[in-house]
Amino acid sequence: MKRVTLFAAMVAALILAGCATALEEPPAKPVAQGGLSKQAMDALAQAEADVKDAKKSGNSWSTATDALKAAEDAARKGDSATVLKNAKKASEQANLSQRQKKYPTLSF
Amino acid sequence: MYKQKYPNVKFEDYIHGAMIVSPDALQQYESIMAFPPFLVDIDKGKKLWETPFKNGKTYADCFQNGGKMVAGNYPYYDEKLGKVVTFEGAVNLCREANGEEPYDYGDRRTMGLLVAYARTLSDGMKMNIKVDSPGALKKYEEGKKYYFSRHGQLNFACATCHIGNAGNTLRTEILSPMLGQATHWPVFRGGDSLNTLHMRYKRCEEQVRADPKKPGSEEYNNLEYFMSYMSNGLPMYSSIYRK
Numbered sequence: 001m002k003r004v005t006l007f008a009a010m011v012a013a014l015i016l017a018g019c020a021t022a023l024e025e026p027p028a029k030p031v032a033q034g035g036l037s038k039q040a041m042d043a044l045a046q047a048e049a050d051v052k053d054a055k056k057s058g059n060s061w062s063t064a065t066d067a068l069k070a071a072e073d074a075a076r077k078g079d080s081a082t083v084l085k086n087a088k089k090a091s092e093q094a095n096l097s098q099r100q101k102k103y104p105t106l107s108f
Numbered sequence: 109m110y111k112q113k114y115p116n117v118k119f120e121d122y123i124h125g126a127m128i129v130s131p132d133a134l135q136q137y138e139s140i141m142a143f144p145p146f147l148v149d150i151d152k153g154k155k156l157w158e159t160p161f162k163n164g165k166t167y168a169d170c171f172q173n174g175g176k177m178v179a180g181n182y183p184y185y186d187e188k189l190g191k192v193v194t195f196e197g198a199v200n201l202c203r204e205a206n207g208e209e210p211y212d213y214g215d216r217r218t219m220g221l222l223v224a225y226a227r228t229l230s231d232g233m234k235m236n237i238k239v240d241s242p243g244a245l246k247k248y249e250e251g252k253k254y255y256f257s258r259h260g261q262l263n264f265a266c267a268t269c270h271i272g273n274a275g276n277t278l279r280t281e282i283l284s285p286m287l288g289q290a291t292h293w294p295v296f297r298g299g300d301s302l303n304t305l306h307m308r309y310k311r312c313e314e315q316v317r318a319d320p321k322k323p324g325s326e327e328y329n330n331l332e333y334f335m336s337y338m339s340n341g342l343p344m345y346s347s348i349y350r351k
Contacts, residue, residue: 058327060319063261093261105256106267108109 035078043087044071050094059101064093110285113275122288123342125350129275130282133351140349145299146224150347153225156218161206167226170202179230180344183237183333185244192247192329196223196304200324213306213324220302224294227346235291235344237337251334254327255286260318266331281351290336291343295350302347305332 036044051068054060067090074082110117117128127134144150157175160166168174182195193201196219200210211219239248255266267286269278274285293305303311306323309331313320321327 055319058321059259061261062314062317062319065319096261100258100263103258105253106258106265106272107256108267108271 035080036075036083037080040075040080040083040087043084043091044075047071047087047090047094050091054094054097057098057101059097061093061097064090064097067093109271110274110287119341120343122285122339123291123345125284125288125292126275126282128285133282137349140299144296144347144349146296146302146347146349149221149296149300149302150225150228153221153223156222157225161203161208163206165206167199167202167222170205171198175226176229177233179227179346180233180236181238183329183336185239185241185247185333187241187243190243191326192251192333194324194329194332195227196306196324197329199223199226213304214310214322216302216307220294220304220307223304224296224302224347227293227344230344231346233344235336235339235342237333237340239333239337247330248334248337250327251330251332254331255334259313260316262316264316266312286335286338288339288342290332290339292345292348294347296347297350299349303350 047068051060051064054064067086071083071086071090074086110122114128121128124134124137127137157167171178179195182198183192185191186193196213199219199222200213203210211222213219239245258265258268269283270286270289273283276283290305293308294302295308297303304323306325306328309328310320310323
């Protein structure tokens with residue numbers, strides 16, 4: 001009888017553990033993983049801020065958005081060189097879009 | 109400006125867009141419009157229009173004259189709401205007033221099909237947009253500014269193509285003039301791909317590498333307000349074929 005009770009308790013524990021695992025949301029992958037150089041992390045943070053500002057102004061470019069996404073993807077893989085390259089591009093494109101907003105409107 | 113460039117094009121022909129400078133394209137268009145391949149979609153839109161809400165009312169109850177010959181009055185500036193209301197916006201106001209969820213402005217299967225039919229009820233009506241209050245003028249000016257401002261990495265304004273280069277060829281496409289551009293939506297590109305005016309705005313912005321706004325956004329509503337005013341006096345004609 002003791003054995004049966006012990007077995008039932010183990011099965012119940014396993015089922016409960018299984019349910020808990022199934023209910024848990026898969027953890028979101030952090031953008032920056034260990035292994036990224038400080039330079040890459042700084043460039044990524046700057047790019048995120050620049051693109052955010054551009055979007056807030058209502059005149060952002062898809063080239064900036066796409067480059068930031070590529071930088072974030074590279075960050076998940078711990079690829080500092082690619083992060084740096086794309087983050088710099090994202091910042092540059094975001095800053096250019098802000099300068100464009102100050103251009104005079106066309107006239108004919 | 110267009111008069112100087114195209115002295116032989118009649119005012120009412122500007123609803124044909126780029127085809128004013130391409131008789132061959134206009135002939136093709138007229139052949140296709142004799143038996144439009146998108147009639148099934150118009151029928152689906154009609155069904156949506158005529159299906160009562162849960163409370164028994166219909167879209168026709170929301171619009172003057174049951175929705176007939178009214179689309180030319182849209183967009184208008186709503187003083188109470190303090191914003192521009194497009195025809196699609198009025199559809200969603202109608203839905204909400206009758207306890208229904210608003211449609212997504214970018215959804216072809218709902219808003220797209222519905223207005224593809226509903227706008228045909230105003231075929232022949234002349235565009236009749238009013239800018240008659242300080243609030244309305246502000247939104248008109250915002251729309252105008254958007255039209256003439258440069259966007260995207262390619263540094264294009266709407267006006268770059270549709271005023272400065274209207275009638276010229278860009279890659280394989282002739283650029284349509286701004287006059288008349290707001291009169292004939294939705295269009296079925298290639299005969300089967302439904303596009304509302306705001307979807308077209310979005311695509312234009314993507315093409316110049318700008319982050320596009322959402323269909324139904326304030327920016328696009330104001331832009332449509334300005335463009336529609338500029339087409340005042342031209343006859344509406346929906347839904348149509350475009351290449």
